[in-house]
Amino acid sequence: MIKWQRKDLVGLEDLSKEEIELILSTAESFKEVSARAIKKVPALRGKTVVNLFYEPSTRTRVSFEVAAKRLSADVINISTETSSVKKGETLIDTGKNIQALNADIIVIRHNSSGAAAMLARNVDISVVNAGDGWHEHPTQALLDIFTLKEKLGRIKGLNVSIVGDIAHSRVARSNIWGLTKLGAKVTVCAPKVLIPPGIEEMGVVVTDNIDEALKKADAVNILRMQFERDEGTAFPEQLEYFKAFGVTRERLQKAKKDIVVMHPGPLNRGVEISSEVADGTNSVILEQVTNGIAVRMAVLFLVAQGRDKK
Amino acid sequence: MIKWQRKDLVGLEDLSKEEIELILSTAESFKEVSARAIKKVPALRGKTVVNLFYEPSTRTRVSFEVAAKRLSADVINISTETSSVKKGETLIDTGKNIQALNADIIVIRHNSSGAAAMLARNVDISVVNAGDGWHEHPTQALLDIFTLKEKLGRIKGLNVSIVGDIAHSRVARSNIWGLTKLGAKVTVCAPKVLIPPGIEEMGVVVTDNIDEALKKADAVNILRMQFERDEGTAFPEQLEYFKAFGVTRERLQKAKKDIVVMHPGPLNRGVEISSEVADGTNSVILEQVTNGIAVRMAVLFLVAQGRDKK
């Protein structure tokens, strides 16, 4: 097996099939740590991990924080609300300051695509992308793929459908990169306005018919629909979306019997997914959360090692 | 002595006298940890405690955080402001997600009565109620009772008066449950509008006369008056309350000489309590804060054990 050489994890587009597989197998070996009575290994003892979040995201922050602490790292949380970003410091200056603290890893969530890559180029310490704009969210895709492989034994040859707002989804993009590199066939499904032009060039099949997307799928990854912004007017829009694209028991009955149902959370019950499906036997949604810890432990561990090799 | 069997602490209403006594004696043995040079025991090493606060409460959050850290647990703080609750996730989904992280204990503060119980029913991990609506705040009552017992040697047969907004106080309700189970006689004292109808059925005496409430009392627990909401108009209301119900040196002079004065904090000096009384020799207000750590260490320790027994 290859050795990990990178100091950063910016996106799955950059990684080879072998690198993705190395992360997955490392995550496998870390998974049992969280099942122990004492959920802790000394792998990153005396290391400092900084969660630098320019967008609020409790789920992702908490998952990285738990992962880092189970590796015995010290964790520092910085969120925009209280950050000197307010005072107009540039991202690069913030990054260099964090490096000057002798921190080891920056986990960054940012609303601009490319922010993680820019930060990674400008600091010597490790950078892990926890979501940058509409670009990538690599650890989410890795935990999706980890869960899928755990359930179905392989990725190669699987039919995976991704349903939802493909145009604005970093989760979709990272999944497409990861799944296609590992040999899965990916279908994306959304209302036409939420399909980004040229998406076919990423090697995916496009449809705006949910039944079509589910028919041959071994797994469906259902994206969260972000209707929050227009809170006043969202309700009819949500109902309409549910009618046209919501994954329901009725629709699943026409799919493969053991289709794997995934969702990155948090759920909009009754919008993109029905409660029956979310809580049903095909759903692996909570296993995804569990696997998120293992995958993030693996990523933090590997990038820390990758940096030491420089 | 009995063994602790519960995975949760939702309220004192549910507990037997023996269970309350077990928490108190466990707290006693943990109290000396915070007096050591190295204030740490490995009891919860490798466990994850999540503080899930839907209402801001620095005091309670900090007390649980310190308690958990002195037990060597990893602590994750989640507050509404940054939580995915904003994104509309239900409390049960949030709880199941936290469980999926392989966390061990959720400490929940919530503005709805019954939230902690509902969460406890829906997850397999431990839930500790850090205050739910007007319902219960069991660890506050336990630390009040612990302090009282430490000062007076017993609870049985004591006369304890609780003064303040009884109708909207989870602290009052938890104290009433705990104190009456342990054999104290409880009097509640408030303006008539702040006495909930039917409160006598909890086995307490009711009065709207503060001198009456203080006369035979071995201890008085003075609740914080929440005038914040009407900030513009509160001042005359506060003065009026102080005149009618404020616990002052003059009023205490007519009470038992060694009456124990308690307050859950934070203090409104000159509203429900005078500064002389708050800082006087009868006051155990800061000892309550100290004992809060011991009581919360005991609760976290016991529920973690209770869960292992399942």
Place this chain on the structure above:
Amino acid sequence: MIKWQRKDLVGLEDLSKEEIELILSTAESFKEVSARAIKKVPALRGKTVVNLFYEPSTRTRVSFEVAAKRLSADVINISTETSSVKKGETLIDTGKNIQALNADIIVIRHNSSGAAAMLARNVDISVVNAGDGWHEHPTQALLDIFTLKEKLGRIKGLNVSIVGDIAHSRVARSNIWGLTKLGAKVTVCAPKVLIPPGIEEMGVVVTDNIDEALKKADAVNILRMQFERDEGTAFPEQLEYFKAFGVTRERLQKAKKDIVVMHPGPLNRGVEISSEVADGTNSVILEQVTNGIAVRMAVLFLVAQGRDKK
């Protein structure tokens, strides 16, 4: 060498030359900890450090948090936004409550001058001033002085110019106290309206001519200009300031060749400093950040010891 006797660090005005030197030499011995693979010493294991921040300051909070964690302390963060301060508790009550938790050190940032001193007088535990109003910010000055000494081998006899809003700068005041006690000659430079009347009594030379201030300087400490409050109108004001007082390559060419350029951060590039200077070979701005950890480790360590001696 003398022994440290104080439980607090409130300001450099209070300290003797020998005490300042003791902090600097202690910081020197802690500096290598952050260069180790495992950046951790057990000096404050089982101690509780509370960061009590009434003003947002990610940089300072993070620096203290990292310092405390590298000493193995437990760290609790409290910020105004979520604190019971909102509920009207006084600073002294808050301090006594933190002491009642058996915390060991309070690191306080407050917008009122004198807040740290008042808190220190009213609690028995250690208090470290992380900035109080326009009064002092002693650890910032200590890390500036530490960096200067590291670069130039001494403080005595150095010419140090401080440029910027002297009138409203706790950083300037603490630097003046520290530098003059150690025998440096300090010049302050600002537009006349930003020079506080009577500043000469602190033993400094005053000028409103930036070239004059730079001419003989061994080091220049450039203060951040706080234009944020008038965001709408700031831009022309900023350009004007940059023209008259901004430290640029052109201006530095008339100064000593190896002049040391310092800035407490965060930088306003193009306002008080040009990017060329900030990122140039004379700049030690990021080394200041690195040294901040060592200095704060030293301060936390010494005050904890000082308290034990009481």
